[in-house]
Amino acid sequence: MDGDFMDEEVLLRRYALVGGPDDMIPRLRRVAQAVRDDRVVAEEARREAFALFEKNPPENIEKWTTVPSTALGDDIGAFNMMVALACVPQVAETHRRFDLPPEHLALTFSWFRPMIGLYRRRHGGVPGITHTRTFWFRKHADGLLFRFGCMEFLKGPVPNYLPADFRAQLSPEDEVPTFHFPGGPGGLDEDAIKRSFAEAVAFWKRAFGHYPKAFACDSWLFNEHWPELIPDTRIARSIDLYDRLPSLAYNPDEPSGLFFVYCRERCDPRDYPVTNSLERAYVTLYTRGIQPCDGCAWVKVDDDGTVRFRS
Numbered sequence: 222m223d224g225d226f227m228d229e230e231v232l233l234r235r236y237a238l239v240g241g242p243d244d245m246i247p248r249l250r251r252v253a254q255a256v257r258d259d260r261v262v263a264e265e266a267r268r269e270a271f272a273l274f275e276k277n278p279p280e281n282i283e284k285w286t287t288v289p290s291t292a293l294g295d296d297i298g299a300f301n302m303m304v305a306l307a308c309v310p311q312v313a314e315t316h317r318r319f320d321l322p323p324e325h326l327a328l329t330f331s332w333f334r335p336m337i338g339l340y341r342r343r344h345g346g347v348p349g350i351t352h353t354r355t356f357w358f359r360k361h362a363d364g365l366l367f368r369f370g371c372m373e374f375l376k377g378p379v380p381n382y383l384p385a386d387f388r389a390q391l392s393p394e395d396e397v398p399t400f401h402f403p404g405g406p407g408g409l410d411e412d413a414i415k416r417s418f419a420e421a422v423a424f425w426k427r428a429f430g431h432y433p434k435a436f437a438c439d440s441w442l443f444n445e446h447w448p449e450l451i452p453d454t455r456i457a458r459s460i461d462l463y464d465r466l467p468s469l470a471y472n473p474d475e476p477s478g479l480f481f482v483y484c485r486e487r488c489d490p491r492d493y494p495v496t497n498s499l500e501r502a503y504v505t506l507y508t509r510g511i512q513p514c515d516g517c518a519w520v521k522v523d524d525d526g527t528v529r530f531r532s
């Protein structure tokens with residue numbers, strides 16, 4: 222997997238890890254050609270890869286002006302894919318360090334498959350990814366984020382969004398990793414979720430010598446309005462597995478869930494066609510003047526590593 226991330230062969234080999242759609246391949250080839258032909262495009266790719274995967278601390282490049290779209294046209298999403306794949310050797314090295322099997326690399330990079338689907342849906346059928354979420358992979362490279370089954374788990378201290386009475390039972394050095402859903406079909410299957418947690422606790426014990434005290438998550442999936450607005454969905458039901466708190470404060474920089482539904486960090490759902498119950502729910506929230514907020518969920522872990530789901 223080594224070699225320059227902009228080299229066409231290297232790029233296509235790395236894209237195979239994603240297992241993404243074939244119609245991305247001609248676009249990746251054109252991007253590799255554009256890099257060879259145009260110094261500005263090549264410099265931008267190196268600048269972004271450096272900021273994301275080498276600089277300490279890394280930069281979130283969300284607000285950067287990236288390559289002028291005229292240089293790449295609608296291949297810009299493929300350019301973003303190329304930059305994201307620059308971290309493959311670092312992630313592979315981290316997996317070796319943690320004794321994770323080689324197939325863990327493809328599982329980890331399959332994260333991009335739903336991202337490509339989301340981008341395609343909001344970009345007239347064109348495959349690609351945005352450059353705004355690639356920062357997430359630095360955490361894989363740094364040995365902080367790990368994929369197990371259908372979920373990811375991020376190392377970290379006790380999150381401040383947990384209720385005070387629960388935090389009072391923990392000491393400051395206790396670990397409460399956060400849990401995340403990469404998504405895609407079947408991404409909220411209950412059995413798969415439980416298997417992922419079981420793998421995560423076993424890994425934590427082996428890799429870090431202790432079980433976490435709990436796992437926590439603040440997410441758009443746990444919006445307190447979903448049980449009313451989309452009652453019979455996996456999204457609304459998935460919250461039943463966890464202890465929870467109602468929605469957290471509205472974050473104007475990242476209105477809850479918009480990216481994962483509209484592929485835009487900020488937008489007004491009323492500007493988009495309504496094609497399913499979730500999009501209708503977002504329109505209802507905005508029509509009622511309700512700002513979408515994350516909800517918070519957590520599960521405690523016993524001293525023997527048993528994860529205490531609510532159901």
Ligand SMILES: CC(C)(COP(=O)(O)OP(=O)(O)OC[C@H]1O[C@@H](n2cnc3c(N)ncnc32)[C@H](O)[C@@H]1OP(=O)(O)O)[C@@H](O)C(=O)NCCC(=O)NCCS
Pocket residue numbers: 335401402403404405406407408409439440441442451454455456457481482483496497498499500
């Ligand atoms: C999390 C995820 C797997 C849930 O999808 P799911 O299993 O289809 O969920 P549900 O079955 O409960 O879907 C309920 C409705 O919402 C729609 N829906 C679900 N996720 C959607 C999304 N990201 N964008 C648009 N619509 C979506 C479904 O099509 C369904 O519509 P319908 O009731 O009219 O048939 C999916 O949203 C996803 O892949 N998200 C990307 C990753 C993500 O958001 N992770 C959480 C970050 S913390």
